[in-house]
Amino acid sequence: MGSDMHDSTSGGPSGGGGGAPRGAGAGPPPEHRSATTLRVNGKPHTLLVDHRRVLLDVLREDLDLTGSKKGCDHGQCGACTVLVDGRRMNSCLLLAVSLDGSEITTIEGLAGDGEELHPLQRAFLDRDAFQCGYCTPGQICSAAGAMSEAAAGHPSHVTDPALPSGRPVPLDRAEIRERLSGNLCRCGAYPRIVEAVRDAAGQDAAGRTEGVIR
């Protein structure tokens, strides 16, 4: 199936080469590693993962997909947000071995192939919805997930309880703020992020983009 197999337990591409000496003691014992297949941005990867390795570190260390950021490593900032089987999650808290067979979409794969940006990426640019950029991939992936959740009728803390179950939730500013509160931005781009998501959600409603969730 064309997947590449490599050993993530001793460093991956950034730590693997270079001819550095690497004895048998470089990784954990065999019973503490497992072959794990992840489909990342449409491409299958089979890796022998150290059970301790979280998805975020697989992406950054093994697959050189460094768009997913490590802001806290404890699920407290959202910079590592990716889509797992279409749903946004903190990749820093997901043990890679437990995701065997999952489909992962990162910021690098959000737009699919080609030069065209995802509508959220375009909107973030247009609205100047970032400064340092470190939280940005997580914000965008989170927004993609949030848009799918709202479309699927998932309520939020600020959703009117009277809204009938299962009906898509319109993403007004209050909804966007609440739903993106799992993504910290220390530069304070929040108001512009809200506008960017509104722009993209508006496009979504017009049918110009496809939902990410299945």
Add this chain to the structure above:
Amino acid sequence: MAPTGTSPGTSLGTPAERREGRLKVTGAARYAAEHPLPGRAHARPVPAAIARGRVTAVDASAALAVPGVLAVLTHDNAPRLADPEDATLAVLQDPHVPHRGWFVALVVAETLEAARAGAAAVRVEYAEEAHDVTLTADHPEAYEPEDANAGQPGVREHGHPASAFDSAEVRVDVAYEVPPLHNHPMEPHTSTAHWDRERDRLTVHTSSQGGTTVRDTLAALFGLPEDRITVVADHVGGGFGSKGTPRPDVVLATMASRHTGRPVTVALPRRFMPAVVGHRAPTLHRVRMGATADGRLTSLTHEVATYTSRVKEFVEQAAVPARVMYAAPHSRTAHRVVPLDVPTPSWMRAPGEAPGMYVLESAVDELATELGMDPVELRIRNEPDREPDTGKPFSSRHLVECLREGARRFGWARRDPRPGSRAEGPLLIGTGVAAATYPVQVAASTAEARALPDGSFVVRINATDIGTGARTVLAQVAADSLGVSLERVRTEVGSSDLPSAPLAGGSSGTASWGWAVHEACVRLAARLADHAGPPPGTGLSARADTAGQADAESSYARHAFGAHFAEAAVDTVTGEVRVRRMLGVFAAGRILNARTARSQFIGGMIMGLGMALTEGSTMDAAFGDFAESDLASYHVPVNADVPEIEAHWIEEADTHLNPMGSKGIGEIGIVGSAAAVGNAVHHATGVRFRRPPLTPDKVLSGLAG
């Protein structure tokens, strides 16, 4: 979107799009830990578990037995460093533990997991000594520092502030307390060092606000010539002062690379940051204001007590804005500092001004209440015609215009001034105002401009883009100086191999770098004018060095000013305070990029909102560290905390600044915004809260009386 300066010579001021924007929204922008290097190892520091004492033994055997661990560095075996100018960088040099969280070992390993496991396996024994981490205003070790941060005199006094206060018709005498605050940029302090032994070259990717200083510091510490070191800070995930100078991560990464011969990344775990990257020290304030019955200040005293560590002296200059803001014939502004066994404080966005103006502008609001006067009017009435402390004329000062314009846009005139006059069910609604100020700072810089045969231009300067849009605005400066369209100019920043430049800090970056870029471009334009035909193969270039020019003493007092307006809702059931809208108007010289400037103003205002409502940490007296060490407990505002925010500005033409006519904009947004929120809460509730952040525990207690 908006046009981006396509016609020659008109790009400054336009909302040009960030040049690195596409890289950032696609995840392609690489930060300090993200440069693939063959054989790269990871290192994790081990923090001290005592507040004061020394390391008596380190047993690394269990750590070295962890599969994948390459080395354990301690003060016994770490490379020796020359004495650093900044003592916080003297890591692993001796067994001394000056505060909890100080690094006592470093574990280098093949993988992140092995480094973590190795660090957990290091056994450290200590001889513990009694510690003192508790700041009090009357601490026996408190002293008056000669200088506070930024070279500001520790104490200034004019006239007879005490007797003038005593004889004033209206008096306010209030104490405020600002807790420790943490920068917490989203990218933790991170460095990847590669010491190539064969070529004796050191290459470092680091998350820093100023790569030139990092290079110079590493050269001094490791005894390596500067030309053998390259420091790259291409994309930097925020800093807010905490990356202004090198932090231990870059020293540790360099040590580890030198020791192992491998490229090594040190990315500080978030929880370690409060102890080692600097923080805003807590400040205890006492403000006394005497005024005439018609609201003219006769006496103004702002006294501040703060702490520093025993590693080095850093004095948060919180009394300094009172030297700038209001006309008062008698005044005293003074700092006292106590050295304690605490982590070393340092710069956090608007050091001095942020806490100082929070308190001063809250106290002015208290005076307005005391006088029964509108707080906007009170400020206008005390507008000085020269800088109160120095008597220098202002190069430009449009505070009054900011207040008036802000009041107009905010709808201030409709406000019922009576506290507690507006309620919506269980919510009390109030509005508040506060002024802002931040000094104009500028440093000498070098830059190079080159004209290429294809008609394009390259500007080269070791500026750092920490999210300000430096790449973009420097291209705008260059395009206008050259009289060409913006598209023809490329900027290269973020490497110490480029012409050296000062840090992105003190809101001075654009002024300092822009000045040098402007000079280089003016010279290049002159060369081009002398040159017939297109530039030769390698192009034509010109360099500039603004030493002696940019850093010359000015005969003017140069500051940016601003006014904040805020509306807050206080829930009387839960004590929760939520801001509904904020509006800032700034006078900061010429705004060079409307798009990125607005983002910076708003960002600063949000950090001020955090200071008012959610942010603050607690020094744990028994253990000597901050109880709130992670992002779950230290509450940076989230999106839901942030309401409608508007930032506006008044165009100022000021010829005493720099060739662009700009003042810094990175910090003034945070200055005063917390006070505006606090004043709104007072207006809503009639209760004056003097110890931010205004969390439900405090608000409920206050409302209960």
Add this chain to the structure above:
Amino acid sequence: MRSFGYVRATSVEEAARAFAARPGARYLGGGTNLVDLMKLGVERPDVLVDVSRLPLDRVEELPDGSLRVGATVRNSDLAAHPLVRDRYPALSQALLAGASGQLRNAATTGGNLLQRTRCPYFQDLSKPCNKREPGTGCGAREGVHRDHAVLGWSEQCIATHPSDMAVALAALDARVELYGDEGGREVPAAEFHRLPGDHPERDTVIRPGELITGVVLPTATGRVPSAYRKARDRASYAFALASVAAVLRVSDGAVAQAGLAFGGLAHRPWRAARAEEALVGGPATAQAFERAVDAELAAARPLRDNAYKVPLARALAVDVLTRLARAGAA
């Protein structure tokens, strides 16, 4: 973090067997708290038994009209489930008041119940903590404890339980389904978590190796008005300083049925039995609510820096009860 083994279980029985076979085993659900604590070194499993793919991911209505929630149902799915939103709104609201969208997508029903305290001393291996390491002392008792317990704490431990969901389950009379080597059993949600006493290392009554297989929401509280409200330091993505879940049925101006539980006040979701007793049969008025809540909170013993929690909890409870009464009357 030490390296560890990993087993993915495909059935409840297999999971229990795999757990029993290895001392030092831990069940892995969504991992949002366990992996966090493993990184901190607080949890040090030898093997993880992954139960996240067990066929326990359904919310189903049982013949008696009660609702059975599988242990691996994600928090976000549970909060969005039409039957939960319609019949047990307090549960949906509690879930949505907790954590973030990302965390709710990963966290499971069972894992949420088993999450551990956010006490900073518990999380820091360099400090004493009787919960993490019995006998070492409590750093919080005289330390930084604004967020800690006012009810039911012991000299050993003043930690609070951080779950929002569990507070709603307690008020809703939910039952926790467990499976262990002695087969299955049920425990009332309100009794699932313990008070610290002399054994703060034990958060719950779960027996070694027992697995949460589901939660049952009874018919008795289904379709009865209920609500959840929490107070927190920021507008979202923060743990409760105090919270309340209430179930209230009013008939002819009198309280016919009441369930009340507090979060953020104790080592476990605090089921306010005394208040409920005072409420039932009494008038559905703010004054009656205040009296009932005061009866419950009379037992509070605030610490040096958290006395605010008592009036906060009181105000939250009275507010929520009053709103429910008003909605019920409308």
